[in-house]
Amino acid sequence: MTDPEGLRAALLRGDVPPEDGLLLWAADAAFETVRPVMTAPRLAVAVSGGSDSLATLVLLSALHPLEAVTVDHGLRPEAAEEAAFVARFCAGRGIAHSTLRWDGRGARGNLMDAARRARFRLIGAWAQARGIGAVALGHTGDDQAETFLMRLAREAGLEGLSGMRESFESAGVLWFRPFLSQTRAELRDHLQRQGIGWIEDPSNANERFDRVKARKALAALAPLGITAGTLSTVVGHLAMAEQSVLCSLEHLVKAHVHVDAGDVVIDAHGFRDAFDPETGRRLLNAALLWVSGAVYPPRAAKVIDVLTTWRTRRDRTLHGCRILVTDDAIRITRELRAVAALRVGFGETWDGWRIEGPEQPGLTLAALGPEGLRQLGEGRRRAVPRASLLASPALWQGETLIAAPVAGWKNGYEARLMRPSFTVSLIRR
Template sequence: MSDLATLAKTAFDPDAPRRVGVAVSGGSDSMATLHLLAPFYEVHAVTVDHGLRPEAGAEAQFVAAACARLGVPHQVLHWRGSEATGNLMDAARRARMRLIGDWARGQGLDHIALGHTADDQAETFLMRLAREAGLEGLSGMRRSYQSDGAHWHRPFLDVTRAELRQYLRDAGIAWVDDPSNSDPRFERVRARAALAGLSDIGITAEGLARVVGHLAQARAALDAGLELFVADYVVQDRGALRIDRAAFTRDLAPELQRRLLNAALIWVSGADYPPRAAKLERFLHDPEPCTLHGCQIIRHGAYLYVAREFSAVADLRVPCDQIWDGWSLEALDGQDVSGLTIAALGPSGLPQCPDWRATNLPREALLASPAIWAQEKLIAAPFAGFENGWKARKEASSFAATIFRR
């Protein structure tokens, strides 16, 4: 059995079901992933058409034809990428992962494979190095992680793109080239060009991937100690994180304080990345209450709270059967929910909750908590002592599971 076949056969945990999902764009990395996994698993493939290029529809059909030849079920998902604002590639990546996660849950698939390679790992390292990232960022993409109820895997993260393309050529398997992969407007393309230029001094994708692996081992060692602290001194409190302030100051070195707060800010905000290093350093140097990364860091009694910032969600309103800022709300008594929406409790809703002080949550955290509204009338605020037959559930895994065991 070839090395690639061995990696494919052991791509998932031994107790994982044999029925798995694979994200396939039609590019070389994902096409190789599809064909390598298909002999060993009951594969279901999915392609996201971002609507950004006229060729995207034909590329999705190319993947569909390849899947049909393999006998693999395939589905195309659509995202209106032309409406995205800000960082287009980041918005497309977020949309792709969200759509694929929703698709997997609908198909009853718990495990999903992605076609990232050692080249992607090296490019990511360079991009994060340019942002002056800490150990979290420089330790790279994880081989497996949990997010939104699914297990995501990168079985070929130690394999170069050239190796996967050689496998495809040897097997007579075609792939498509996305022209945006050569567009220097995008940061990853510039990182790819920089990586190619570094080969003159012996820096390669394989070498950087090994460096990232060493950093990941260092990160794991730090995380092991930090996880013990979290178990003893950090409480997940209705969407906020409550940290024992004395223990935080007494027991954690500055680097571990930074790592804990980075992890807390990511988990509370639902963001993929921590804040810029300089912003968090300012707080650690002068630990006064502040807003950061769409969150608030609040002193409340003996505790430090990391909670959602009201202004970050003030304009977010969705129907009550949709997810609001990572929360789903459910009526438990069969009441009519037509016309109801989820929005932040806010300063207009809090006075309608006479028992909010008994919750022991900071006022600032309650303002950003999810509530049920009938236009301007408050129906329920589960975190503010006004459940009224409603329960709130966070879609993400627990803080410890998300940060330390994904």
């Protein structure tokens, strides 16, 4: 492996070819940006064997000690050999490498999205176990432009059109993209100058996938001057506007939002005074996602309907939640119907909650519901809306209520919310 200090000295002297020097500086600058906020000291690169991720590994490993990780998703017969290719490449360079396996054959719905989420989940758990604080991804300006076109087709709002983030937290790990300002061609040119080959994923030519369609559309738009580079510039402008919205949201959340019994509670007076359609939409989406645990927000038209009628329609359901409005507060709580059939064993997580305390035979977690409220009685209830109590977690032994800590009756048990805190950082997911 290249000596990092010697390479930095060569960069300063100008002894490295300009094209390689720019890529190395980009890699180093990206890592130095995330280093101060890493929760663990070690670095890794997620590598599929394609040109972008392989070049990211080569460039970052020339500057920093790191590990590599590959997810064998099992979706194609070649996947195992591709993971083995990366393992051999890393072994030849003295880079520690791990292969993680996910059986994607049972995935339903959007297969590419399911695979992406599985990669984050698997790599996040692997990184935490190994004391790795940051994982680099090999996305380029081409990916940024393709993502912009796909989100444009879905009528995305500002948060979608402002592009992929250079860094973000997910699955307990900090992720960063060193080469969002570089093109795929630049990374491939670097590999070719180094005499390094890569794997071509056949799915990159399969027009069933939206990303491949976007790639072809981008090529067709080139005569108009619409290229990956120009779209990346547009995304940068939108990202600055996005940052301004996030600042407004941060002020609104800090001043007028709090969490109570697992509900998001918004001060109605502050919301009304600070209200503008975009800020209101973003805050409501974030609250609905946080309370419901859903992956995607509700349809925009339904959110807009809430924003235009919240003063007069004081109780409605949306996205597995109930929205309760009083003169003083807008409360987003869980809808009982969304969790009524959910029952798990003691010690397991129930709708984002865990109840801890003395173990007894036959304990289960389920919604408090009307029967639980009846057994709880008026004297032991918290002063929160009935809808919130109905969908709160309770500990049962058969049909007998043992504890309802969130609702006000602990009986020796504690309830712990397992979700991250509701902050403005969650609003752009």
